[in-house]
Amino acid sequence: MYSLLFLVLLLYVNFVLHPKKKKEKNALLALHCGSLRKPVMAAACTRALGKLGGAFLRASVVHRSATASYLLGNGFRRAYCSRGTGLRSKLLSARSGGGRLLGCAFLLGGGLGWYQAVKVSVQQHMAEDKQDPEGALKLVLYQYKTCPFCSKVRAFLDYHGAAYEIVEVNPVMRQEIKWSTYRKVPILMVNGELQLNDSSVIISSLKTLFLSKDKSLTDIIHCYPEMKSVNDRGREVTEYNNKYWLMLSEAETAALYPQKGMQKEEMKWRQWADDWLVHLISPNVYRTTGEALASFDYIVREGKFGTVEGFFAKYVGAAAMYIISKRLKSRHNLQDDVRQDLYKAVNEWVAAIGRDRKFMGGSQPNLADLAVFGVLRVMEGLQAFQDMMDNTKVKHWYRRMERAALNHEGRA
Incomplete structure (x- = not known):
């Protein structure tokens, strides 16, 4: 009533x-x-x-x-x-x-x-x-399709369900990034204003943003200062401090890494992917002249090349990379049969995950899972990838990672 x-x-x-x-x-x-x-x-x-x-x-x-x-x-x-x-x-x-x-x-x-x-x-x-992974950020990724570092960033964005544009960069002229003093890829532009460089810095800063309740991306990126130095070959290189760290509060860190040692394990294998695994890709995909031609056929098909430019890139590039792969094998002290180094590295990764976990992150992938998956993914469709799947124990983990990225299982 x-x-x-x-x-x-x-x-x-x-x-x-x-x-x-x-x-x-x-x-x-x-x-x-x-x-x-x-x-x-x-x-x-x-x-x-x-x-x-x-x-x-x-x-x-x-x-x-x-x-x-x-x-x-x-x-x-x-x-x-x-x-x-x-x-x-x-x-x-x-x-x-x-x-x-x-x-x-x-x-x-x-x-x-x-x-x-x-x-x-x-x-x-x-x-x-609040800028979040569901699309509030306007993300534009400048990349080479077959670059393992670019593939890492795509794996991260796909898994978290972030909307982003791709600008494929011509690897010869690089006109698409002539506006940038940083001449490497990947480059991620955020909202047309903020430029993020280096795949690991991009991933760490965005992951921090997705999890942090009180930080802007501008504040976060200041935590990864740029350092220039000269390497042992006399070339100037740019490195970034703290790039494997997430800038979270104690409570946020405890929520993300509930078990002791999880954070250090993730950082260790993220660095392993950058410092070791990625250097096994070129020697394996350009191992023989036939594999080098097949690899450059894929690169030209997926990349941004004109007709004439693509023809020369395929044959001249394949010959050049076949020679360079031999130098890389020597530089990184690889075996004569570089496949064995690839198999050993991949099996080492699978052993680190163990039998009781689906991913290194447990029931869900962590940043190390996404990094290793992104690096290995660039070999898909090539002989090196098929040999890896047939001769290692990585297949089941890799297929789980494929589904997780395809279904955006990390969407907040």
Whole structure:
């Protein structure tokens, strides 16, 4: 009964007391039918509650006043009671004490309603401002399709369900990144303003952003300072401090790594993927002249080459990389049969995961899983990849990783 009375009162105040605003309210509700629908409706209801409460209070005061009695008998009755013995006349006939109590109740309800409306509105605006992996960030990845470091970044973004654009860079002219002083790939542009370099820095900074509640990406990237140095061959190289660390609070770190040693294990194998596994790719995919030609056929087909440029890239590039792969084999002290080094590395990785875990991260992939998967994935379709799948124990883990990335299982 009381619920029915309240509904009638609310409809009466909205559509009888303020009939001129009916169209305005309907338009407002239609305009905000998306994310702001609930705050607007809550605000409308609370305004009605407040006005109704005020009406009850005024009614109780007027009922006790002689002057109000005169007004009720003449002008007030002419203005408001011409509709007959309607709801308002019943309200004004309420006892003064009950009217004050009911009025205060409605005013209190209106105040609480305003609080909830403001609270919901603020939360929605904060959610819109928070940059997350579901698409609030505008990500553009400059890459080579067959680059293992670029593949690492794609594996991370795919697994987390992040929307991103790809700009395939011509590996000869590199016109697509001529605007950048950093001449390597991958490069990730965020919202058209912030440039992230180095695959491990890109992954660590984005993962920190996805997990942290109080950091912006601009603040996070400052935690990975750029360091320039000269390597043992006399070439200037750019390195980044802390690139395997996530910049999280103690509570966030404990939630991500619930077991002792998980964080160090992840960092160790992420670095292993960069410093060792990636250097096994070229010597294996360019191991023979036939494999070198097949690899460059794939590179030209997937990359950004013109017809003439692609022809020369395939044959000249294949010959050059066949020679370079021999030098890489010597530099990294690989065996004559470089397949054996690949098999050994992959089996070492599988042994580190163990039999009791689906992934190194446990039931879900961690950043080490994504890094190793990204590096190995660039060999798909080549003889080296098929040999690896046939002669190691990596197949089941690799297929699980494929499904996890394809289904965006890391989406928040």
